[in-house]
Amino acid sequence: MAENVVTIVGRDLDGDTGKRDLKLLDRAQKGDDKALFELKDRHGNRPGFWKEVGDYSRHLEQHMAKQLTGDNGLIREGILRKLESMRQELTGPNPSALEELLAERVATCWLQLQLAESRATTTGLTLTLADHYQKQADRAHRRYLAAIKTLATVRRLQIPPMQVNIAEKQVNLLG
């Protein structure tokens, strides 16, 4: 998964500076401490840069999207954009940090489910391998549903109490 950090961060980097940074990123990923030090020096005060480098779920997504689409960069970009819009739809306008995290997980699980199902439906597999992939797809499906459920639970529990007054009697509907 190492090359994906470069891919993600590389989107924001243009020109000669960008190329230099890409080289540094590449070297740092291979364990070059000098390159890491230089990166810290250059981007120490850019939280967005480090947030993206350390975004584990995005790395997973990049990796899975590559597995799913092979060399087809166009479809891969489409999938990554779909994930982005999925995250935005799930989080809504003013999400809490936890909601963001949970929405991220739903998107990641959705992508893994697509990947697992695509493998499970590949033609020409041996029975053992087909069974193996089917079990993987089942696990991915369970995780996806669990991710949605937790997000829904957090949303439900954080809804502020809603009060309705009926004939001067207060009725709590939620909360």
Added chain:
Amino acid sequence: MAWESRRGKGRYYTRSRKVNGRVEREYIGSGPMAEFQSALDLMERWPRQEEAYARRVERDRMAELDRLVADYCERVESVACAELEAAGYHKHNRGEWRRRRG
């Protein structure tokens, strides 16, 4: 398909195949012709072996991904549980989340 020897003497090339559910071994022989046949068989098997290898690599890669996603999900779930507990909720009978009384 293999080279065998009987009581440590000589080398014989044989082929195994399934006929009506039973394994039958076909004796090919020894010497240059057997060597030649063995090389031909190897060439014929090569693409299948390569394909099988590619499938194993892909299976391992998918298994690793499965493990990574499961790990990630578990960690996010534990964060969510911790936050809900901190907000005064508990899991009733390991099922739904309820607010603690008092």
